[in-house]
Amino acid sequence: MNKVIILGSGSASGVPTISDGWGQCNPQNPKNRRSRAGIYIEINDNKFLIDTSAELRNQLLINDIHHIDAVFYTHTHADHIMGIDDLRAMNYHIYDISGINKPKNANLLDIYAAETHLAEIRQRFNYVLADEKSTEITHRPQLMPKVIQYGKIIQINGTEIIPLEFSGHPIPTTGYVFNNGELVIIPDYKTIPQQTLEYLQKINVNVLIMPLTAVHECLYHASMDINLHYIKLIMPKKVIFTHLGPECDYDAVKELCPADIEPAFDNMQIEL
Numbered sequence: 001m002n003k004v005i006i007l008g009s010g011s012a013s014g015v016p017t018i019s020d021g022w023g024q025c026n027p028q029n030p031k032n033r034r035s036r037a038g039i040y041i042e043i044n045d046n047k048f049l050i051d052t053s054a055e056l057r058n059q060l061l062i063n064d065i066h067h068i069d070a071v072f073y074t075h076t077h078a079d080h081i082m083g084i085d086d087l088r089a090m091n092y093h094i095y096d097i098s099g100i101n102k103p104k105n106a107n108l109l110d111i112y113a114a115e116t117h118l119a120e121i122r123q124r125f126n127y128v129l130a131d132e133k134s135t136e137i138t139h140r141p142q143l144m145p146k147v148i149q150y151g152k153i154i155q156i157n158g159t160e161i162i163p164l165e166f167s168g169h170p171i172p173t174t175g176y177v178f179n180n181g182e183l184v185i186i187p188d189y190k191t192i193p194q195q196t197l198e199y200l201q202k203i204n205v206n207v208l209i210m211p212l213t214a215v216h217e218c219l220y221h222a223s224m225d226i227n228l229h230y231i232k233l234i235m236p237k238k239v240i241f242t243h244l245g246p247e248c249d250y251d252a253v254k255e256l257c258p259a260d261i262e263p264a265f266d267n268m269q270i271e272l
């Protein structure tokens with residue numbers, strides 16, 4: 001069975017926030033307690049991660065996830081990347097420590113990202129990349145950088161993934177289409193470029209996961225109105241709103257959602 005787990009349903013500050021607490025979220029509703037953005041995908045026996053938030057370790061332990069085949073990055077904002085160190089645990093799993101005749105590079109974990117995002121990872125976390133000279137750090141992740149091209153198919157063990165460009169955030173961000181629309185992940189965004197939109201309108205989208213950082217107008221993020229506008233154009237079967245900020249109370253957002261759209265919560269599972 002193919003499925004998705006929303007590891008973290010919160011925006012950059014999480015909910016509650018350190019500065020302002022619960023915002024407009026009801027503290028009595030456990031669905032309002034949100035860690036930072038992350039999605040786990042099980043598809044055609046592949047196990048994928050979208051982004052690595054600072055809370056990645058807890059998110060993986062809570063959901064009993066101990067193995068990942070590849071990571072796909074949407075962009076390099078802190079809320080999406082600060083858990084990158086914890087990927088070293090995935091290297092241990094791929095790499096049979098007792099094995100002698102393992103294939104060369106058998107322990108590497110592939111991370112896919114746009115060229116600009118990979119360049120930034122290299123600058124900020126160069127020690128995590130397997131193609132960088134080793135540093136004094138003894139236990140470091142061994143991540144193999146793979147550059148994605150927008151619109152160009154990636155094939156991984158029977159799964160087809162197409163990266164797409166999104167805009168409106170201070171930097172271009174990357175969304176991913178799995179198996180021709182079985183699952184579509186929209187990253188932090190405010191507008192969908194024409195080419196991306198045309199592609200999404202051409203395919204049959206089964207489950208669409210997209211951010212709703214704030215219900216109303218927001219500088220770098222799409223509001224509810226913008227999301228609904230694009231949903232109408234893309235016509236997915238089911239939509240999950242994630243990356244929810246402190247303004248987005250679970251029940252209040254649910255009230256605003258038409259049928260087949262619902263807000264996410266941490267550890268929510270969705271069958272594909």
Ligand SMILES: [Zn+2]
Pocket residue numbers: 011012037077079080188243
């Ligand atoms: Zn974010």
Ligand SMILES: [Zn+2]
Pocket residue numbers: 075077169188
């Ligand atoms: Zn962002």
